[in-house]
Amino acid sequence: MVTAKVWVLKKHFEGFPKPSDFEMKQVALANLKDGELLLESVFLSVDPYMRPYSKRDMKEGDVMIGTQVASRIVESKNPAFAVGTFVVANRGWRTHFISDGKDLNLLPASWPESLPKSLALGTVGMPGLTAYVGLFEICKMKPGETVLVNAAAGAVGSVVGQLAKIGGCKVVGCAGSDSKVAYLKNIGFDEAFNYKTVASLDEALRKASPDGYDCFFDNVGGEFASIAINHMKKFGRIAVCGAISQYNDSVPQKGPYIQIPMIFNELSMKGFIVSSWHNHREEGVKALLKWVLEGKLKYHEQVTERFENMPAAFIGMLKGENLGKAVVKV
Ligand SMILES: NC(=O)C1=CN([C@@H]2O[C@H](COP(=O)(O)OP(=O)(O)OC[C@H]3O[C@@H](n4cnc5c(N)ncnc54)[C@H](OP(=O)(O)O)[C@@H]3O)[C@@H](O)[C@H]2O)C=CC1
Numbered sequence: 001m002v003t004a005k006v007w008v009l010k011k012h013f014e015g016f017p018k019p020s021d022f023e024m025k026q027v028a029l030a031n032l033k034d035g036e037l038l039l040e041s042v043f044l045s046v047d048p049y050m051r052p053y054s055k056r057d058m059k060e061g062d063v064m065i066g067t068q069v070a071s072r073i074v075e076s077k078n079p080a081f082a083v084g085t086f087v088v089a090n091r092g093w094r095t096h097f098i099s100d101g102k103d104l105n106l107l108p109a110s111w112p113e114s115l116p117k118s119l120a121l122g123t124v125g126m127p128g129l130t131a132y133v134g135l136f137e138i139c140k141m142k143p144g145e146t147v148l149v150n151a152a153a154g155a156v157g158s159v160v161g162q163l164a165k166i167g168g169c170k171v172v173g174c175a176g177s178d179s180k181v182a183y184l185k186n187i188g189f190d191e192a193f194n195y196k197t198v199a200s201l202d203e204a205l206r207k208a209s210p211d212g213y214d215c216f217f218d219n220v221g222g223e224f225a226s227i228a229i230n231h232m233k234k235f236g237r238i239a240v241c242g243a244i245s246q247y248n249d250s251v252p253q254k255g256p257y258i259q260i261p262m263i264f265n266e267l268s269m270k271g272f273i274v275s276s277w278h279n280h281r282e283e284g285v286k287a288l289l290k291w292v293l294e295g296k297l298k299y300h301e302q303v304t305e306r307f308e309n310m311p312a313a314f315i316g317m318l319k320g321e322n323l324g325k326a327v328v329k330v
């Protein structure tokens with residue numbers, strides 16, 4: 001019999017998550033029945049959405065949700081899945097779990113042995129797809145346009161900037177440290193700045209693109225978005241992807257309000273959730289993998305070692321300690 005380690009939400013987060021909000025437990029797994037598989041998590045993902053989704057979907061004592069798991073099949077009583085195969089699943093913060101195979105996604109057949117499988121949680125996974133859908137379907141980016149993205153050195157933002165370059169756009173990004181800004185320039189951003197140290201966000205946005213922005217891929221919301229909206233060009237498009245600057249608020253932030261620039265510049269603003277765009281998954285993963293293999297889409301991963309450090313990796317990512325995709329290697 002296998003004993004799995006799991007992390008549960010011990011106490012709903014109040015403000016910024018703390019280590020004491022989590023508890024690690026041991027769970028004995030039953031023997032496999034016909035049609036079932038035993039999987040071992042190899043890499044687990046920590047993502048910002050776990051913070052707002054925990055409030056919306058979870059109760060205290062539940063296993064931490066939503067993470068995608070790049071897993072290895074260790075035992076199989078299902079002829080469709082061979083032992084040793086790697087898959088992606090959404091089974092939460094667990095070292096091991098049993099599946100009937102219906103909730104598993106195989107990595108693309110063309111995935112080379114040399115490519116880290118953890119990329120199926122990042123650049124060639126849900127965050128990469130978020131960038132793909134947000135830019136191509138929500139912003140409807142066109143060659144020659146100027147794209148702005150915040151949280152630009154993270155899992156989604158770093159792909160947004162590079163896809164915009166592949167699509168023939170000028171790209172401006174901002175991030176929360178000078179080393180992240182240097183990374184953005186390294187991967188091809190035309191302009192990048194540290195939003196924590198500029199004297200004026202308004203001035204930094206104007207200086208980076210004096211003519212304004214056609215597309216704004218917003219990962220942050222709050223004050224940044226309220227200022228950026230005044231820098232949109234006529235008929236600009238805003239993809240509302242995330243609002244990480246608001247996830248830990250106990251008291252909702254207040255305006256400034258956005259209606260006047262929306263009207264004067266006839267802007268379009270659309271929120272989206274990547275999982276609603278599952279019909280673009282196959283096409284998106286194929287395109288992202290191709291660009292990675294061609295060297296046009298670079299990636300960086302912030303790897304935290306050991307399952308025991310899941311809460312620390314999650315909290316660190318929310319604080320901005322990650323460059324690229326934050327993952328945990330079990
Ligand atoms: N709509 C959808 O379907 C999806 C939405 N998302 C959203 O996209 C955004 C990025 O996610 P992801 O790429 O996975 O995460 P990241 O890898 O970008 O990690 C989060 C980053 O957010 C930045 N950050 C944290 N707090 C603040 C703040 N107060 N103001 C500005 N930046 C902050 C930090 O970078 P820094 O050092 O630059 O501050 C941190 O590294 C999130 O808002 C997430 O919720 C993600 C996936 C799907």
Ligand SMILES: CCCCCCCCC/C=C/C=O
Nearest residue numbers: 048049066090242273274275
């Ligand atoms: C319950 C696990 C599902 C994983 C899918 C993730 C969808 C992310 C949507 C993100 C929203 C904001 O961050």
